[in-house]
Amino acid sequence: MFIDELVKRIKEKKSNVVVGLDPRIESIPKIVKDQCFEKYGNTLKAVGKAILGFNKEIIDYVYDIVPAVKPQIAFYEQYGLEGLKAYIETCKYAKEKGLVVIGDIKRGDIGSTSEAYSNAHLGNVNIEGVIHETFAVDSITVNPYMGGDTLEAFIKEINEKDKGMFVLVKTSNKGSGQLQDLEVAGKKIYEVVAELVDEIGKQSLGKCGYSSIGAVVGATYKEQSKSLRKKMPKTYFLVPGYGAQGGTAEDIIHCFNEDGLGAVINSSRGIIFAYKNAGYTEEKYGEAARTEALKMRDAINKVLIANGKCYY
Numbered sequence: 329m330f331i332d333e334l335v336k337r338i339k340e341k342k343s344n345v346v347v348g349l350d351p352r353i354e355s356i357p358k359i360v361k362d363q364c365f366e367k368y369g370n371t372l373k374a375v376g377k378a379i380l381g382f383n384k385e386i387i388d389y390v391y392d393i394v395p396a397v398k399p400q401i402a403f404y405e406q407y408g409l410e411g412l413k414a415y416i417e418t419c420k421y422a423k424e425k426g427l428v429v430i431g432d433i434k435r436g437d438i439g440s441t442s443e444a445y446s447n448a449h450l451g452n453v454n455i456e457g458v459i460h461e462t463f464a465v466d467s468i469t470v471n472p473y474m475g476g477d478t479l480e481a482f483i484k485e486i487n488e489k490d491k492g493m494f495v496l497v498k499t500s501n502k503g504s505g506q507l508q509d510l511e512v513a514g515k516k517i518y519e520v521v522a523e524l525v526d527e528i529g530k531q532s533l534g535k536c537g538y539s540s541i542g543a544v545v546g547a548t549y550k551e552q553s554k555s556l557r558k559k560m561p562k563t564y565f566l567v568p569g570y571g572a573q574g575g576t577a578e579d580i581i582h583c584f585n586e587d588g589l590g591a592v593i594n595s596s597r598g599i600i601f602a603y604k605n606a607g608y609t610e611e612k613y614g615e616a617a618r619t620e621a622l623k624m625r626d627a628i629n630k631v632l633i634a635n636g637k638c639y640y
């Protein structure tokens with residue numbers, strides 16, 4: 329099952345770090361961009377090629393020290409088909425390198441439309457008997473705020489094809505409380521969503537004891553993560569908000585269970601553009617990303633060990 333694979337890789341690499349592949353063309357080093365712009369001009373194709381070249385180098389530098397990557401599809405989609413080609417090729421390359429791929433797509437709609445999203449991002453399409461995989465990755469993020477029925481198509485695909493999903497519960501952004509923290513019948517809305525995710529997750533438990541249906545819980549909400557961890561003991565958390573958004577290793581400690589498992593922590597800008605930190609040059613962007621991913625891994629492991637939560 330998806331979750332068993334993820335836990336296996338976490339233990340193998342002794343790392344809970346997810347590298348967010350959110351390429352911003354303005355931050356991709358000139359040495360990568362120039363080559364593509366010289367060959368293809370100022371075109372969407374040039375951008376797509378630059379993104380792919382950049383991502384491959386990052387993957388080469390981190391694949392042996394992290395369990396997973398999380399490409400955020402928006403950074404690709406904005407460049408149309410050329411961007412989406414780069415997304416597909418990035419996911420394929422990461423998988424070839426043994427990484428779990430979590431597509432951050434935040435989809436969700438009425439049942440029949442969710443089914444189409446699910447075919448695109450977890451399953452496949454059947455063209456008169458010929459099966460094609462389009463964007464299929466190991467796991468995706470989904471938005472449940474249209475209601476539980478919108479998740480059914482994804483759950484079906486997860487159970488039939490050993491895939492996973494992380495459902496938005498308490499997001500990392502500053503404004504997440506505006507709607508998610510509203511109270512209904514004595515409970516916050518995100519707590520109601522947490523109960524829903526915990527319940528549907530029972531259908532997809534792996535041998536490791538966790539479910540392939542996980543939750544997105546922001547690193548920027550320490551107290552909320554503590555109560556959510558208790559409410560959802562078998563739900564794996566995907567935790568964005570580390571680094572660039574201010575989350576630290578201390579902030580995410582409650583996302584983990586006593587077994588030291590239960591959460592993967594994402595950092596995107598903080599890792600892939602670490603070459604901008606003092607002491608690096610543009611050429612060393614891959615090395616800088618590796619150093620930053622190791623630093624993050626060690627900081628998290630240190631806090632886990634200090635709290636008696638070692639998982640390896």
Ligand SMILES: O=c1ccn([C@@H]2O[C@H](COP(=O)(O)O)[C@@H](O)[C@H]2O)c(=O)[nH]1
Nearest residue numbers: 400499500501568569572573595596597
């Ligand atoms: O609550 C959420 C859900 C998703 N994200 C995504 O995670 C990364 C964070 O990027 P950083 O550069 O590390 O800030 C990005 O893809 C977001 O879309 C989130 O931040 N919060």
